[in-house]
Amino acid sequence: MARGGHGVLGLLLLLLGVLVLVQVVDAACANFCSGHGRCGASNQCTCDPDWALAPDCSLRKCPTGVAWSDKAKAPNVAHANAECSNRGVCDYSKGECTCFNGFTGAACQRLRCPSDCSGHGLCYSSATLALQYGPDSSPGVGGDGVGPVYTNWEKDSMSSCLCDMGYTGPDCSQPFKEWTHLGVENNLLYHTGNPALSSFTCDISLITSANSPTCAITDVVATNVIEHTYCSNRGLCSFSSGQCICYADFKGMDCNQPSNVPDSIDDNDGFVINPMGLTYIGTVLHLKTAKGSQADxxxxxxxxxxxxxxxxxxxxxxxxxxxxxxxGLAVVTGGATISHDLDAASLTVSNANTGFSQAILKVISTRASQFPAADFKLIDASAGSVPAFSVEASGKTTIANGGLIVNGIGGGEIFNSATSAAALSVSATATSFVSDAVLIKTFSSSTHNLVKATVEATVGVPINLFTIANTGLTTITQGGLSVTAGGATIVAGGLHVGTAGQTIDSGGLHIQNGGETIDSWGLNVIDGGASIASISPTNDILTVKATATTYSSNAKVLHINSASTVPTMHYLVYAERASNPLFSILGTGRTEIYAGGLVVDNGGATIAAGGLTVTAGGATIAAGGLTVTNGGASISDNTATTNTLAVANTLSTGFT
Structure with missing residues (x-):
C-alpha cells in the first residue's frame, strides 16, 4: 500500500511539471505568434510574409493595386499602389478587401462592368480589349493579328463589356439583331453603314510564303451606301430601356421619321411610311402619348x-x-362588312365589365316597324345561301330550320298583346309527319306539373283551369270536359266525376278497365250509347244501386225508355251468352226466355192479361202458387208418356 501511494504522488508531480512548462512557453511569445510566425529570442515573433502588421502575427496585409486616386508626386506621376486601390476597406483578420460599390478584384483594382454584362457578354480591361480587338495595322500594311499595347495607368483598371453578338448597350441588356439594313453586331464591333478606311486592317500573320506578302485596302466610292446610327442621329439612345428620345420634329422607333410633313405638290403622297426589309417585324406606325387614355x-x-x-x-x-x-367604333354612313376565310369567329362581341348591366349587342333602326304589313328585317342570317333565321323590325323571328332550343335555366316566355291572334301555334306541316307535335319532358322525381293553365281576367287574380301532373293526373278546375266527337277511352283507373255529371253528345264512352265513378248528377249520354267491357273474371260488369234508405216516390233504380213508334222492331233488353240468346224483352214488353226457363222462388207470378204460354221446359213455382186473374189458363199436351196436369201436395204432415 505504501508503494502505491508513492506512485500516485510521482504522477501528480509529473503533471505539475508539464503545466509549469506550458505556462513558461506561453509567456515567451504572445498567442504562439497566432500560428503565422516563429517565436524567437527576447520572446518576439518573426511573422510570415503578409502577417507582420501585429506583434503576435494576427493581422494580415490586404492586396494592393493601382490607386484610383492619390496625391501626385511629380508632374504626370501619380496612381501609386495602394491598399485596396483606395476603393475598399481592408479586413485585417482575413487580409481581404471589401470593395466599394462598382469596384471588384482582390485589391478592388478593377471597375466592375455594369450589371456584370447581363449574362450576354464578358467584362474585359482596356488593355485586353486593345490587344485583342484593337486595329492591327494601317490599311495598306499587313498586320500580325494583334492590336496595340495600351500602357496608361488605367490599362488594367478600367473595364467594359464585350457583348455577345446580337446584344448591345453598356450592360449588354439590349437585343440588337440588326440595323435597318445590316446584320448582327455588338457594342464594340459595329459601324454606321459607311465605315472609314482606317477602320479596316489586314492580318497576314498566319500566311507562310518565301516571298514578302503584302496587303492593301482601298476605298470604293459608291452612291448607294445607306448609313445608319443610333436614333438616326435625330435623338438620344437610352441604353437602359433600348428606346430613343427623339429631337423635336422627329418621331418613330429610331427617330427616322419627320413628325410634321407639309406638302404642296398636288400629285405626291403627303406622307409615306415604307419599311424596306423583307423580314420586317417592327411597327410600321406607332402612335404614343405620355398622357394616359382620355376622351379629350x-x-x-x-x-x-x-x-x-x-x-x-x-x-x-x-x-x-x-x-x-x-x-368604340361608330360607322355613320356606308355600313360595315366583316369577312374572312379562317376557321374562327367572324365577329365576337364581349364585355369584361364585372358590373355590366346594359346590352352586349344592340340593333337600332330609326324607321318604325311596319307590322302587321310587310316589314323590314333587323337581322337576316343564312348559311350557304339557305335562310337560317330572320328577325323583323317588329321582333317577329322566323327560324327556317333547326328549331329553337333553350338549354339551361330560365326557360321561355311568350307574351301576346294581340286580341285575335294565337299566343302559341304549333304546326307539323310535313304530310308524312309521324312524331310528336308537342313533347313535354321532365326528369324530376318530385311532384310537379307538366301543364298548368290559368286565366287572369282580373290583373293579379289568376284562376286555375286545369293541370296535368307529372303522374299524368289531369285535374280540371273550371269548365269541365266536353268531348264533341270520337268519344273517350279510359284503359285503366276509371273515370271519377265529382259533381255536375258527365255529358257525351256523340261517340259514346269506352272504359276498358277500372270502371267509372260519378258521385253526383249521374251519367247522361245524349247520343252514341255506352259500352262497358271488362276482362276481369270475377268482378261485376254493371251494378245499379239505390243506396238511399228512404228511396221511394216511384223512382226507378233502372229505367229503360224507348221513344220508338215501332215497338215490335227492337228490343228493350236482349241477353245472350257466347252468342247464344238467353232472354229478351221486345219493345212491346214481350219477354222471351230462350233457355233456362223461369224460376220464381217467392212471391208468385201475376199475369194481368195475355196469359202464360210455356212452349217447353214447363213452369216451376216453388212457393206462392200461380194466380191467373184474367184470361184463364190453357194446358195443351202432345206427348203420350207424361201427365197433362199433375197436382201434388208434398207436405209431410198431411194435407188439410
Missing part, C-alpha cells in the same frame, strides 16, 4: 377638307387586326 384627344383623325371621315383610338397589328382600346 385623338390618336388618329382623318378628314377630307372640312368633312370628318374617321377618328379612332386604336392598335393596328401587322396582320390587319385592329383593336379599339376606348371610345
Amino acid at each position: 384627344f385623338y390618336f388618329m383623325k382623318i378628314e377630307s377638307s372640312t368633312l370628318q371621315i374617321l377618328t379612332m383610338n386604336v392598335d393596328i397589328r401587322g396582320d390587319g387586326l385592329t383593336t379599339i382600346q376606348t371610345g
